[in-house]
Structures are given as C-alpha cells and as structure tokens.
Amino acid sequence: MRITKITSHVLQYDMPEELGYSQQFYSKRSAHLVEVRTDEGITGWGECFGPGNVAIANKAIVERVIAPMVVGSDPFDRERIWHHVYNLLRDHGQKGMPIQALSGVDIALWDIVGKATGLPLYKLVGGRCRDRIPVYGYGMMLKRHGDLAGAFADEAAGIEAEGFRAVKMKVGLGPREDIRLVEAVRSALSDSTRLMVDANHCYTTSDALQVGRALDALGVYWFEEPVAPEDRDGYRFLRDRLTVNISGGEAEFTRWGWRDLLAAGCVDIAQPEVCGLGGISEYLKVLALAHTHFVPVTNHVWGSAVAVAVNAHLLTAMPDVPGGLNPWSPMLEFDTTPNLFRDEMPTEPLKIVEQIGQNGGTMAVPDRPGIGVEPDIAFLERYAVT
C-alpha cells in the first residue's frame, strides 16, 4: 500500500456564546483534520492540536512541508515515516507547530492500519486493559459579565446531573476571586463528585501556592497547569508543598520534552496531548516514559470527534500502574460546552453523554476498525476555512 495524497481540513464556526480561559476569550471554534489517502482506496483521518490561525499555519506545514516527505511511503511504516519527518524538521522546530502538524499525519496512518487489518485502534496499541472508560465533564469557562460564582455553581450542578462523576472548572481572575469560584463550585457538587481546577498557566509560583493551599482545604483532586510549562522549578516547588495533585503537560512535545518534564519531577499526573506531542507513535513512548517514573497518565483531549475517539482507544489500552483490586484509573476529558465538530461531524455520532447518564459516568470502549470516526464530507465542506 502507498500513500497517494495528504490533505488538511481546517474547520471553523462562530460559537453561539463567547467562552474564556485564563489567557483569552474566544468566539470561534475550530478543528484541523488530516486526510491521508492510499492507492488501495483506504483513507485515514488524523487531527492536529492548535486552533484558529495556528491551524491555518499548520495546514501549510502538513501539505507543503510534510506531505512531500511522506507521499509514496507505505502507511504501515509509521516509525520510519515519523523519524524521517522529525529528522528533517529537527533544525526547524523540535517543539510546537511542526510537531502538531506531524501528529495529525501520524494519527491518520494508524487509522489506515486499523482499517486495513479490520482492528480497532486499541487492539493495535496493546489491547483492552479496561471494559469501560470513566469520563469527566469540563465546563465552567470564564465569561466577561455577570455573577460568575453563581453561574459556575449552576453549571457544575448541571454537569453532575447529566451523570458525570468528575468535573473540571477554569480559573484565571486572580487568586482571591479564583478561590471564591472554586468554593462556589465545590459546594454545588455532592461530596462524592471529584473536582479539578485548570489554571492554564496563569499564576506566579507564590500565587499558585496560595490558591493551591485553598484547593488542599477544599479537597480538589488536581490543580492543572498552575504555572508556565517552562517553569519546571515552579512545578517542583508546588509539588513539594501541596497535597493536591499537580497535573500538566498538554504543552509538552515528544519523548524528549517529556523525558525532561518527568525527570524533573514536575507532575503528579501527566496530561499528554496526542494530537500535539507527535501523534500516536510518539504518545506510546511518552506513556512508557511516564509509567517508567510511576507517574499516572490521563490524556489531555481537545477538538473534534477524531481526537475524542483516538483518546478513548488510548485510554482503553492503557495498563494500570501500579495496579491493584481498585487501581488508579485514567479519565476521558469531555468538553460539555457545545461542539459541532465532535457531535455532528461524524457520520455515526459517538453519543458519549447519552452513555454516561446510564452507566455511572463511563463510556463503552470503541469497536469499529481504526479510529472509528468517518467525517461527513458535506459537513467538512460547509465549515471549511478557505
């Protein structure tokens, strides 16, 4: 089998409501899918992390830089292709957009291999390690106006009422206001529901320590990206002083970036982003590195149904470390805000929310060959950025 063509599809629409996190407000939702065609009629789909104009730039990297290196190759030769591209791009970007672009291509190759062999992705990457996948609901995005604490409390109670057993909220107004927001959300949830807090790296180390002490008192499960991803000393400082799990890593790339993050002891919970760090081939190496350090992994998930399904496969195949009768379990990150690219783009919807209400906050493992998501071509054309 040979690869004949690689095409990027950058999709975008105006959201009904502006949403925010600690770095910015945004009013457009976007997605970047990669389509890899072969001479045997099998087409694979991948996805690149990176919204908006970043996706448009990554499209050029996929189609103008990476595609000429890859067209003509056998899609089963995933390691050869990955290293061929990485070695040629090393001088131009060992992190960031070239690696995000490579991620989408690599993921599409795995989809092709799954379709060619008739096997779901999780079977290709090690097989089934769990029967159902716990899902956590993230919401509570920042808004410019109104009573945010009250709105967050209502939204969190609504997510819990849908069946989620764990929820994640944003912060980013400053330490005092943020602690008030977390208190409001915590008191709106039942005691058994986990709460996680995502700062998107907005704090100085001392402000993060102040917030983290409040999170300790409130029994928060994890404190995500408290400080800048480059601030390894800050991460370690917080880990040494706080009980709450320090999580992060969505902005880290390749096994080499993760080697340094893990060796420096920065996180209690690793959150690799498969659509950014180098694709499935590289994710498997990062997972092995994290488990080598006995750091549990729960993937960062963002984007369309392709990204969500890839992560469902990866969590299905993730072994328990260190294991036990009631082992630590990863959770699938699920965005509870409206997302057409997840819910309406595939020809067969994933129907995750429908499942978790009836199954204790969990979803079934995917079973279709490859990633199991076929984008509706008319949908792609309707939302294409040209």
Ligand code: CA
């Ligand atoms: Ca995050």
